[in-house]
Amino acid sequence: MSTIIEKPEAAAKLAAAPAFNREGLIFEHSKKGRRGYSLPALDVPRRELSDLLPAELRRDTIDDECEVSEVDVIRHFTRLSKLNVSIDAGLYPLGSCTMKHNPRINEEIARIGGFAQSHPMQPEDQVQGNLELLWNLEQSLKEILGMPRVTLQPVAGAHRELTGILMIHKALATGGNARKYILIPDSAHGTNPASANFAGYGIRELKSNSRGTLDLDLLEKQVDEDVAALMITVPNTLGVFEDQITAIAGILHRKGAYLYCDGANLNSFVGIARPGDMGIDVIHSNLHKTFSTPHGGGGPGAGPVGVSERLIPFLPTPTIEKGDDGSFFLDYNHAASIGRVRAFNGNFGVLVRALTYMRSMGPTGLRRVAQLAVLNANYIRARLKAAYHLPYDAPSLHEVVFSDRNQTSRDVHTLDIAKRLMDYGFHPPTIYFPLIVAGALMIEPTETEPKEELDAFCDAMLAIATECEERPELVRSAPHTTPVRRLDEARAARQPILRWKP
Ligand SMILES: *Cc1c(COP(=O)(O)O)cnc(C)c1O
Numbered sequence: 001m002s003t004i005i006e007k008p009e010a011a012a013k014l015a016a017a018p019a020f021n022r023e024g025l026i027f028e029h030s031k032k033g034r035r036g037y038s039l040p041a042l043d044v045p046r047r048e049l050s051d052l053l054p055a056e057l058r059r060d061t062i063d064d065e066c067e068v069s070e071v072d073v074i075r076h077f078t079r080l081s082k083l084n085v086s087i088d089a090g091l092y093p094l095g096s097c098t099m100k101h102n103p104r105i106n107e108e109i110a111r112i113g114g115f116a117q118s119h120p121m122q123p124e125d126q127v128q129g130n131l132e133l134l135w136n137l138e139q140s141l142k143e144i145l146g147m148p149r150v151t152l153q154p155v156a157g158a159h160r161e162l163t164g165i166l167m168i169h170k171a172l173a174t175g176g177n178a179r180k181y182i183l184i185p186d187s188a189h190g191t192n193p194a195s196a197n198f199a200g201y202g203i204r205e206l207k208s209n210s211r212g213t214l215d216l217d218l219l220e221k222q223v224d225e226d227v228a229a230l231m232i233t234v235p236n237t238l239g240v241f242e243d244q245i246t247a248i249a250g251i252l253h254r255k256g257a258y259l260y261c262d263g264a265n266l267n268s269f270v271g272i273a274r275p276g277d278m279g280i281d282v283i284h285s286n287l288h289k290t291f292s293t294p295h296g297g298g299g300p301g302a303g304p305v306g307v308s309e310r311l312i313p314f315l316p317t318p319t320i321e322k323g324d325d326g327s328f329f330l331d332y333n334h335a336a337s338i339g340r341v342r343a344f345n346g347n348f349g350v351l352v353r354a355l356t357y358m359r360s361m362g363p364t365g366l367r368r369v370a371q372l373a374v375l376n377a378n379y380i381r382a383r384l385k386a387a388y389h390l391p392y393d394a395p396s397l398h399e400v401v402f403s404d405r406n407q408t409s410r411d412v413h414t415l416d417i418a419k420r421l422m423d424y425g426f427h428p429p430t431i432y433f434p435l436i437v438a439g440a441l442m443i444e445p446t447e448t449e450p451k452e453e454l455d456a457f458c459d460a461m462l463a464i465a466t467e468c469e470e471r472p473e474l475v476r477s478a479p480h481t482t483p484v485r486r487l488d489e490a491r492a493a494r495q496p497i498l499r500w501k502p
Contacts, residue, residue: 095442146276147306249279271367
């Protein structure tokens, strides 16, 4: 193996943390009689387990009891944790996911007792501060999005999409015709068609034009009395801004349809432009992306949804309101509401983090986020464009999509390049998405990366491009320095082995 490891320091780092032996992960640390706890002397009458638990709930023996000391446990989990790739350890350029640094002030505020330890069933007069925080967050989002109302209930991107489509459905049904189809461009995130379908709609796909944006003539032809809405991502997953967005809104509105905007990419224009000013009827924002609450591995997230005037009656209940006396309350009194989409107040801790972030950044700080996010993506674009093919040359915003077209003649493909990046210590970018780019490499650096880190990433990408020419086999067989090599990814996702067995 040593002959092909090109990053000896990475391999050395790995060897220093012996979470692995030659057979793989070391999980067996148990030694008879070791203890990792000490209990104080019993100061209540001793009771036998047989008095406390009915026989059918008791076991005679515990087969795989693990006997370990505190130091065994700490070292085991610390070693395992070092195998995690995380934004805290380096650039995480996963396009469309906005993996940015999460400022620690967010954590500090989220842990304040009144936030972290309040119970969702507490009466309103005991949790006025929490309700005020939610109310303030809605006010901030209203201003940022330019929408007259925002619900905080949905807890993820896909969840907020369903919420938005259900509101459109209810509004149209109330008018007498819920319609049958949602239009979705071929560059959309996979959750868009899934959510529309879940809400009962059929999908009509719109082909993007050569700039990677929507073709207005095509749109005009497709919008008829059966179309409920267009779901569009702005900027789209190619990182390209739909510069005809107000014309798009006009086409839909003239036919009585709604314009739904997937705002997961808000990082590219927060503080600079407002969806509400573009004629958008529904916009969601992923707080776990733009507003810096930690995410990955499935949650927890928060996906507030902003709506235009005509959709306000259909917002989920309860809404959070401020009374004339200045107190805050939950208002269930909305007859046309689609109802609740989530228990209690969504992922409250995530909402606390998001407001903390907004307040600590301030309006100019948020604007700077978008400016630097766009600058960083374009810096990478400029440094890599001679080595990697750019399928769309429209200006990029917060992310840039390359393809493997320059490398395929050496029989090296996107997956190989992504795997090789791991040997250089970087998390791979999003690959093979958007689907309209064959062999896509979708890179989103975010605004929180220092220039040195961007340069190290670009240097690695350029070194890999050279390797593709000179030693393609090295790239094709990567990664070389990771604890496990190439996995059967479908099996790893569908039949994960979650429990170690001797
Ligand atoms: C991340 C993302 C989603 C989905 O959000 P989740 O919180 O992962 O459900 C939808 N659309 C776009 C454009 C995204 O980037």
